[in-house]
Amino acid sequence: MQVDLNRVIEQVSKEKGIDKTIVIAAVEEMMHSAARRTFGPDRNIESRYNPELGEIELFEIKTVVEQVANPMLEESLQEAKAKHDPEAEVGDEILIKLDTATMGRIAAQAAKQNLIQHIRDAERKQIFNEFKDRKGEVVSGIVQRFERKNMIVNLGRTEAILPEKEQIPHERYRQGDRVRALIVDVDLSEKGLSIVLSRTANEFLIKLFEQEVPEIYEGIVEIRQCAREPGGRAKVAVYSKDSDVDPVGACVGMKGTRVQSVVQELRGEKIDIVPWTDDQAELVCRALAPAKVSKVIIDEDEHAMEVIVPDDQLSLAIGRRGQNVRLAHRLAGWKLDVRSEAEAEEEARSARASLNAIPGIGDINAELLFQYGYRSSEQLGEANPESFDVEGISPERAQQLIVAARAHVQEKKRREEESKAAAEAEAAVAETAVAETSEVAPDASASAGEADAQAVAETIDGAAAGPAADGEAAHDEAAQDNSGAQTGEAMHGEAKEVKS
Numbered sequence: 061m062q063v064d065l066n067r068v069i070e071q072v073s074k075e076k077g078i079d080k081t082i083v084i085a086a087v088e089e090m091m092h093s094a095a096r097r098t099f100g101p102d103r104n105i106e107s108r109y110n111p112e113l114g115e116i117e118l119f120e121i122k123t124v125v126e127q128v129a130n131p132m133l134e135e136s137l138q139e140a141k142a143k144h145d146p147e148a149e150v151g152d153e154i155l156i157k158l159d160t161a162t163m164g165r166i167a168a169q170a171a172k173q174n175l176i177q178h179i180r181d182a183e184r185k186q187i188f189n190e191f192k193d194r195k196g197e198v199v200s201g202i203v204q205r206f207e208r209k210n211m212i213v214n215l216g217r218t219e220a221i222l223p224e225k226e227q228i229p230h231e232r233y234r235q236g237d238r239v240r241a242l243i244v245d246v247d248l249s250e251k252g253l254s255i256v257l258s259r260t261a262n263e264f265l266i267k268l269f270e271q272e273v274p275e276i277y278e279g280i281v282e283i284r285q286c287a288r289e290p291g292g293r294a295k296v297a298v299y300s301k302d303s304d305v306d307p308v309g310a311c312v313g314m315k316g317t318r319v320q321s322v323v324q325e326l327r328g329e330k331i332d333i334v335p336w337t338d339d340q341a342e343l344v345c346r347a348l349a350p351a352k353v354s355k356v357i358i359d360e361d362e363h364a365m366e367v368i369v370p371d372d373q374l375s376l377a378i379g380r381r382g383q384n385v386r387l388a389h390r391l392a393g394w395k396l397d398v399r400s401e402a403e404a405e406e407e408a409r410s411a412r413a414s415l416n417a418i419p420g421i422g423d424i425n426a427e428l429l430f431q432y433g434y435r436s437s438e439q440l441g442e443a444n445p446e447s448f449d450v451e452g453i454s455p456e457r458a459q460q461l462i463v464a465a466r467a468h469v470q471e472k473k474r475r476e477e478e479s480k481a482a483a484e485a486e487a488a489v490a491e492t493a494v495a496e497t498s499e500v501a502p503d504a505s506a507s508a509g510e511a512d513a514q515a516v517a518e519t520i521d522g523a524a525a526g527p528a529a530d531g532e533a534a535h536d537e538a539a540q541d542n543s544g545a546q547t548g549e550a551m552h553g554e555a556k557e558v559k560s
Contacts, residue, residue, distance in 0.1 A: 066114040076183045077217065084109045086178035091116040093174045095158065102132045105158070119155040124148050187218045188248040191255055195243050198267045199257070203237045213239060213257060220255035228259050229291045231327050240325065242267060259326075260290040268325055269296070272318045275310040282307075284336040287390035291329055293379075295347060295387045299336035308333050332387075340392060341365065347388035351377035354401060359433065364395035366404075374400040411435040418468045421461060428452045429461075437472075441465040 069087065073080045092107040095118050099105060104121040122135040140148040148154060201213035201220065211222040211233065222241055233239060241257035242264040248254075258264060266283050275281040281300050288294030298307035311333050312319050319331055334346040344365055345353040351373045357366040369377045377398050378385050389396045399407075414436040415426040432450045434440050440462060448458045 065116075066111065072179065076179065076186070078179070078182050078186050082182045082186075083179070086175055086182060087116060089178055090172070090175035091118060094170060097170055099158065100132075104133055106155070118158040120158055121153055121155060124150055124152045124154060126150055184248060184253045188246065188253055191218075191243065191246045195246060196263055196267070197243050198240055198264065198271070199243055200238060200240045203233050203235055203239055205235060211239070213241070215255070218253060218255065220257050222257040222259070226256070226258035226260050228327060228329070231259075231291065260288075262286040262288055265294055265296070265322070265326070265331075268322045269311060269318075272321050273311055273313070275300075275305060275307075280305055281310050285391050285393075287387045288329070289383060289387065291327065293330045293332065293383055293387060294326075295332045295334065295391045297334050297336040297343065297347070297391055308335055334391075340394060344388060344392045344394060344396065347391045348377050348384065348398075351384070353377075355404075362395065364397065367396055367398045368401055368404045369398060371400045371402050374398070407435075414438075415440065418461065418465050420464055425453060425457070425461060437465045437468050441469045 065087075069080065069083050072078070073083050076083075088107045088109055092105060095105045095107065096103075099120075106119045106121055108117050108119065109115075110117050122133060122140075124137050124140045125134045126137060128134045128136050135154065137148065137150055140152075140154055144154045144156065145152075199215060199220075201215045204212045204214040204219060206212070209224040211227065213220045213222055220241075220243070222239070226241075226244070239259075241259050242261050243255060244258045244261060244263075245254070245256040247256075265288055266286055269283060270276045273281065276283065280302050281298055283296055284299050285297040286294065296311070298311055300307040300310070310318075319333065323329060323331060332349065334343075334349060337343050337346070341356045341358060344356060344367065348367065348369075351369055353367055353369055355368040357368070359365070367377070376384070379387075385396055385398050408430070411434075412426060412430055415421060415429055415434065416423065418426075418437050418440070421429075428450055429440060434443075443462055445455070445459050445462050448455070448462065450458065453461070
């Protein structure tokens, strides 16, 4: 049994990767807990591991006194000399060995649970100490299971979690697949050890390049900035400390082998590699590639740039759903406003017209103001005369122009209000006319109805009178025919008489 304890301690220490002293301390604590449960919590008990005997020894500690007040913690001098140490003196502490065989089954079970818990805690601390310094490192593991769309990855000695938000969109894994990810967080709390992985972080892409490109690993080529939309596209700005080493070529590799390895790991995510430059305008132009840039207007105060591109390059510069310009913004760190040349010319024309509309400004002053970023009379009117600084315009002239701009803006607003009031008045008149028309319409409808009724009546009377007139006409025609026949007969008779 004693040898078995030594062997068990050695085996647990190797399997769990825990220091042997930690395992021994856990076993001592286990025995101490079982002893307090068996002999009572009021007694001062100490447990010690004896490597020679291969067992845990329990000792009860008592203080030597002249007169015993607490038998659980004290022992008289006479009894101490008689039973334990003949040379004992008042104030000494004596150790009384306890028999571990007297501990019951319940105490042993509790001690076992206590030991298991101590071993687990020690293992967690050991793993935490191992992984806490590995933040930002790429690790490889096997997909163990899925919990609410979160992926549990087996790293060997422990498990890590790859949350849904840290997974590349449209990327699918099955149980047993191998996955590589970046350690972004390691935390040890009361709930246990937590290791969080990520495949969407920019640092993951940088670490993949470090593994594929020796120049980056050695520090010759440096990745200055990185921006990516996981699963879609990424932009990487690289810089070479050695003028003889092309940073873009080093990252791309022979026939694109290096960058293709990274693309395959990211499941087809497209990667644009651009050379870094300290000229921010030039960096923005490179970041917007493959689109060509005609002109860049920098606003230092707003930390923004207005980028002018040819009309046929606008959609290319913006990219699908604005992806290209978003990545360029993240890569350079500037607010970007991409416009076509036609749109920029139209806005410039409108801005110059607005400035030239100010009374007494002149074409030269208007052009100077336009070049310094003033785009309308309203913007000039809001300027502070004390902080106004335009080369070529004196402070006195600036004061006059600002006053004139404010007056012009007020006059413009007054005209707009008058036009609005006139339009509202016309609308009110039109509504009144429509209302009056709707009131007259029923009377007109009634008159029209009466006229229609009268016409119908006349039509009916005419239809009744028609047959009677036709009958009379037929009667007259018949009478005329009869009279004609009689006349003919008379004339024929007379002729006969004359012939005789």
